[in-house]
Amino acid sequence: MLFMLIRRVFLGLVTVCLVSLIIFAGVEILPGDACTQYLGEYQADDELLAQCRKDLDLNRPAIDRFSEWAGGAVTGDLGLAVDGKTEISKIVGDRLKNSLLLALCAMGVGVPLALFLGVITGLWRDRLPDLFVSTLAIFAMTIPEFVSATLLILIFSIWLGWLPGIVLTSASAPASEFFPEILLPVIVLSLVMCAHIMRMVRSSVIEVMASDYVQMATLKGVAYWQMVFRHALPNALLPAINVVALTIAWLLGGVVVIEVVFNYPGLGRLMIDSISDRDLPVVQSIALIVASVYVCVNLAADLLTMIANPKLRTMYTRN
């Protein structure tokens, strides 16, 4: 168990290191750099470019810059953005806080709702509530986020005028100032994630309810709800842990589209902007954060699953 844990942590670290290498190599190998972007591809002559590269410290070998940046990142110092003035940890910190806020709100709404709906639809399989909710879930899952967001803005902020359709609060404002502007993005995100988790929970509830030990419990005469809560759900909800973990990773790294639609100052929009500007240090830092979150939540989910399910423990050590 301990050996496995150490191995997993080590593999996670390897993954994070690989991510920063891939991103660095990717941005480095591709033609053009922050200077060609900053000066514009057409007007810049060689002299200006050379001066700019000297100013921005882009002349040194890539390996040197990478090792210096990586050394700093380990101690929590992400360095300066490519303009050489702004501290990355300040810019990224604000955005990360906002992304966390959005993610937490969406999870707070989405996860309990998903678990509830998943259990209900799983138990009442193929009956009217199930068909209704499952069909809705397919829509919520498949329709692109920018489409559902656009429709919700049209309905709730333009036609009904209930909620603000765009976020105007600045990136560094405290969390409380984002209400009520944050509500619509939270609704869209929770719809999508709720649909994913719900479908997972539903199929797992159906599977467990058809298993031998649930039938056994029923035959023994255990009351229906007691059987559901004591025998079925503890096993049926295990797979949900992994999906929730994936969802957290997605919420912190992949909600770029939602952030753009609602003008929300999160990590995703910073990511697009810094990629467009070829601001390698910022792109690196975001990639590092997002990859670490991905690795950590997956590790945490696997551990949780193991702690909650004794059956899996021996299986993992055997592999």
Next chain:
Amino acid sequence: MAVALAPKTESSFRAITVLKDLVSRPSGAIGLSLVLFHVVLALISPYIIPFDFKLQNSALMLSAPDNIHWLGADHLGRDVFSRTLMGGREALLVTGVATPLAVIWGGFTGILFGLVGGRLDEVLMRVVDAFLSLPWILKMLVLIVTFGSGVEVLIPTLAFFYGIPVIRIARAATHDVIARDFVWAAKARGHSRISIIWRELLPNVLDTLMVEGAMRWSWMLLAFSSLSFLGFGVSPPTPDWGLMISDARGFMSFAPWGVIGPVIALSSLIIGINLTADALAKALGIDRAQKAPM
């Protein structure tokens, strides 16, 4: 020879059974009709559109739907109905080419590494993990910002990145069959690796790969339209649903008809693909695990 022929006839026979099963399910029938409708529409739309999709008419700017312009006109006075009919062509072309490419390269790599195993496999899986832990948009944008967003960039980019998760799926599916007797028998007969992959592993992994391909297609389409919505995809004046929604969004408070057409078109195509993928998985007897598109 007889041995080589036998699985072939069987598989073509099975394809028909699976197709019949697929169409007999309501979700499969609806999904497949939606997909076919969009494919046919994409092929014939240039010949049936009532107006030139590029024609700008300032007198019509943001005008409401009427008898002539069924979905009104956009902010440049272009006919929204014609543009909606044309709006899926680029998306279907790009994703239609990139999906098979992704499944082929990801599937082959996955099967190969599943078969080879060992240290090399371990290293490859770390690289795959590293790619998967990055948001899709970050990976794609880095390439698109550098090379532009033409079809010739989008197809290989999408095919490459959407092939990576397929590696994992194909590898896992390979691990499921690799310990079976017929693989051992083939190894014992001294068959080459290529022959084992082609004759023994691929037929057994194919079902999983097909379902995975259908799923990848819908996610790729989602990615493609999100990119053009963000302004990193199709360049104007080519009509594209994502771009049209993004353009019309700004005028939504007084001209909401601009978004309705492309919203319905895009959603129906993606739902169609998903329903088909679902029904295909059931027809092939695969329990399709639901995962968030990363």
